[in-house]
Each structure stands twice: as C-alpha cells, then as structure tokens.
Amino acid sequence: METMPIYKDRFDSALSLESWRQGDEEILRPSGVLDHAASLDLRLELNQRLDAGQVNLTVDLSRLRLLDCAAADTLLRAQLEAQERGGGLRTPGASDLVLDVLEIIGAAKRLRAYDDPPVGAPPPVPDESEPPSQWTTVNELLRQAATMDVKDARRGALRQRAIEHSLPLADRLARRFHGMGESPADLSQVAALGLMKAIDGFDPDYGTDFGGYATPTIVGELKRYFRDKGWGVHVPRRLQELRIEINRVRDTLGQRLGRSPTPRDVAEHLGVAEDQILEALVASSAYRPVSLFAPLGGDDDAGTLADVLGDDDRDIDGVEFRQAVKPLIARLPERERRILSLRFYGNRTQAQIAADLGISQMHVSRLLSRTLEGLRRALLDG
Incomplete structure (x- = not known):
C-alpha cells in the first residue's frame, strides 16, 4: 500500500x-495532550480534510498521553x-487514560478504539502543493x-463587495467551532470580525490569494475568543499561556526523568516559581464551572x-445588640433578671411566671414592660 506524505506540524x-x-x-x-485547546486545532484539521473530499480518516491515538471529553466530542462529530459524506472515521491504538475516557463516555467501541494502530510512519518529505485559487474576484x-x-466612496463599496463575497468562508470556519459551549451567533460575529481584519490587512502586492491569508486570521480570531471570552471564570492570560507551556514540557520531562514530573520539576525547567505552576494548574479547571446542581461524588x-x-x-x-445588652441585664435586680429569663429563655407565660414568683400577673406585666423599656433606653443612649 502506497504511503503518501502530507505534513508534520506542531500547534x-x-x-x-x-x-x-x-x-x-x-x-x-496526534501526540501529547489532546485537551480542550488542542481539540480546536484537531477539529480544524479534520474539517479541512472533509471539506477537501477526504472522507476516510484514521486518527491514531497510540501516542496520546491524555484525551478529554471535548476532544472525544470532536472525534464523534467528525465521524x-x-x-454522512459516505466515508468513515476510526481512532485505533487507544490505551491507558485515553482508553479510559473513551470507555467512560461509551465511545470506545463506536470509534473502534480497541483496534491496533496502523503500521508505518509518515515520510519526512512534506507536500507543499496548494489548490488553485478560488478567490480571483475578491483579489481583484x-x-x-x-x-x-x-476617502474615496468607491473604495468603501469595493470593500463591502469583498466582504459579501467572503462571508461564506467566515461562516464555514465559525461552524467548525459549534458545539463547544459558545453561541453559534456569537461565533459568526467573531468570524465576521476576523474577516474584516483580514480585508483591512490584506496586501494584493504579495501575490497571495485572499482565502489563504484570511483563513488563519479568522481562525486566530475565533481561537482568541475562546481563550479570552470562553472561560467560565476569568483567568489572566499569563496563566493561560503558562498552562500551554506546562502541557508542552510534560512529555519531555517525563521521558528524561522516567516518571511523571512534579510541579517543582516543571517550575525548574521553565524557570518560574513553583507557586505559579500550581496556580496555572488550578486555573485549568476554570474553563467550565461546575453546576450548583451537579451531584456530589458518584452517589445521587x-x-x-x-x-x-x-x-x-x-x-x-x-449579635452586636446581644453583646451590648449583657452588662445591662447583669445590673438588673434579681427579680427582674429572673422574669426575663423565664419569659424569653424558658418560654413561660406571664401567668406561669406570676405563680412561680407568688405575685399577680398584672404585676409581672408591669415589671416586664418597665424592664424592657429601661433596657431599650440604655441601648439607645449607649
């Protein structure tokens, strides 16, 4: 079976x-960690293949160290x-934590994750060929x-026509990010904003097609939106960037040390404080807040x-009034203190208090009213 090189890249x-x-x-x-950020890149790659008519795809998971639910959802959607286009997608070679995640969500069998990975490796020669231009009108x-x-009004009209011709590209790129927790309408607006930036920044003198220039600009705008606006809890950009650096060096450190690297190992390798590493790891869980109605543990x-x-x-x-009234009560005569205690702590009626003290109910009422009024004035005066 002939092996044809495509490319080797790192996102x-x-x-x-x-x-x-x-x-x-x-x-x-793919190799390394297929987390939420990396799943965006993988989704773009898979959609580019499908849009180009390549409908038989295999995603070899044998070199993945970790895969999260967002990446699994990307694979299921692409499959x-x-x-629907008459082809198929399978993900052989899964093992360890990657296979555990697919089994937990019930996708391992559907994605054929138990199959052996394909034999062979990509040749080192990349293919630099590009499809013919489809942007002649926009370029002109x-x-x-x-x-x-x-200030020429005709220039604005030409720009508007270029935007109208290019909007399908922006919508198509925005659809690749649907189902990742953000509103489709918001994603379309972000993609349109990226398109206008590409229109303003495009220089026809370089001889490149506008589509080739606009695609990374629009995708970059969408990814920037997920990075800056998609987090459920605001996380500083330095922590987001540090989180990516941590994921990058984990594999290298693990191979060099022969074990999983500790936060201190990562901190020494990156030349940052260990506290910053711990802060970035904690921030990684802030992309999607936990629902207040999520069950605690596994027991409903x-x-x-x-x-x-x-x-x-x-x-x-x-609390303040109770603390302030304590010394005032301590200065009351014994009988008034007892009446207050029986009435408000013992829940006795005035008749029961009168019988206990051997006085009339009317007398108890007068003493209680006088005592409460005296305490009230003392608190207000104080």
Whole structure:
C-alpha cells in the first residue's frame, strides 16, 4: 500500500500532529495532550480534510498521553460528518487514560478504539502543493480598492463587495467551532470580525490569494475568543499561556526523568516559581464551572453542591445588640433578671411566671414592660 506524505506540524497548544496517506485513507497521528485547546486545532484539521473530499480518516491515538471529553466530542462529530459524506472515521491504538475516557463516555467501541494502530510512519518529505485559487474576484476587488484614496466612496463599496463575497468562508470556519459551549451567533460575529481584519490587512502586492491569508486570521480570531471570552471564570492570560507551556514540557520531562514530573520539576525547567505552576494548574479547571446542581461524588443521594453552600444568617445582625445588652441585664435586680429569663429563655407565660414568683400577673406585666423599656433606653443612649 502506497504511503503518501502530507505534513508534520506542531500547534500552539499541547498537540503535535503527523499526517500521511495510505491508499484512499488518510491517517492523522496526534501526540501529547489532546485537551480542550488542542481539540480546536484537531477539529480544524479534520474539517479541512472533509471539506477537501477526504472522507476516510484514521486518527491514531497510540501516542496520546491524555484525551478529554471535548476532544472525544470532536472525534464523534467528525465521524458522524464523515459517515454522512459516505466515508468513515476510526481512532485505533487507544490505551491507558485515553482508553479510559473513551470507555467512560461509551465511545470506545463506536470509534473502534480497541483496534491496533496502523503500521508505518509518515515520510519526512512534506507536500507543499496548494489548490488553485478560488478567490480571483475578491483579489481583484481588493487590488482595485488598494489603488484608491482612503476617502474615496468607491473604495468603501469595493470593500463591502469583498466582504459579501467572503462571508461564506467566515461562516464555514465559525461552524467548525459549534458545539463547544459558545453561541453559534456569537461565533459568526467573531468570524465576521476576523474577516474584516483580514480585508483591512490584506496586501494584493504579495501575490497571495485572499482565502489563504484570511483563513488563519479568522481562525486566530475565533481561537482568541475562546481563550479570552470562553472561560467560565476569568483567568489572566499569563496563566493561560503558562498552562500551554506546562502541557508542552510534560512529555519531555517525563521521558528524561522516567516518571511523571512534579510541579517543582516543571517550575525548574521553565524557570518560574513553583507557586505559579500550581496556580496555572488550578486555573485549568476554570474553563467550565461546575453546576450548583451537579451531584456530589458518584452517589445521587449525596445531594448537590447547592445543598452544602452557606446562606445568610438572619441572626447575625443581632449579635452586636446581644453583646451590648449583657452588662445591662447583669445590673438588673434579681427579680427582674429572673422574669426575663423565664419569659424569653424558658418560654413561660406571664401567668406561669406570676405563680412561680407568688405575685399577680398584672404585676409581672408591669415589671416586664418597665424592664424592657429601661433596657431599650440604655441601648439607645449607649
């Protein structure tokens, strides 16, 4: 079976990807950590293959160290789309934590994760060929606009036509990020914003097609949106970038040390404080907040997080008054103190207090009213 080289690349995330063809099948072999950020890159790669008519795909998971649910969802969606186009997608070679995740969500058998990984590796020669231009109209519109004065009304009209011709590209790129927790309408707006940035930044004199220039610009805008706006809890950019660096060096350190690297190992390798590493690891869990109604543990009878959260104490405002009234009560005569104790701590009626003290109920009422009024004036005066 003939092996045809495609490329070998490494993304800004924790994902390294090799790709090659064997017959009518294209094989992608990711390495490292396939987390939420890396799954965005993988989704783009899979969609590019499908859009180009390559519907028989194999994603070799034998070199993955970790895979999360977002990445598994990306694979399942790509498999469904490949099947709709008359092809298929399988993910052989899964093991350890990667296989555990696929088994937990019930996707291992569907994705054929138990199959042996494909034999062979991609040749080192990359294929630099590019498809013919499909952007002749947009290129010409932008070339004409570039020759006009900025204040010329015709320049704005040409720019508007270029945007209208290119909007399908922006919508198509935005759809690749659907189902990842963000509104499709918001993603379309972000993609349109990236398209306008590409329109403004494109220089026809370089001789490149606008589509080739606009695609990374729009994708970059979408990924920036997920990085800056998609987090459920605001996380500083330095921690987001440090998190990517941590994922990058884990494999290297693990091979060198022969064990899983500790936060101190990572900190020494990156030349940062250990506290910053711990802070970045904690921040990694902030992309999607846990629901207040999520079950505690694996037992549904254990209740939810909302059940164990504290509530406002209605008596907290009375603490100061209770502390202030203590010395005032201590200065009262014995009989008045006893009446207060029986009435407010013993829950006795005035008739029961009168019988206990051997006085009339009317007398108890007068003494109680006088005592409370005296305490009230003392508190207000104090």
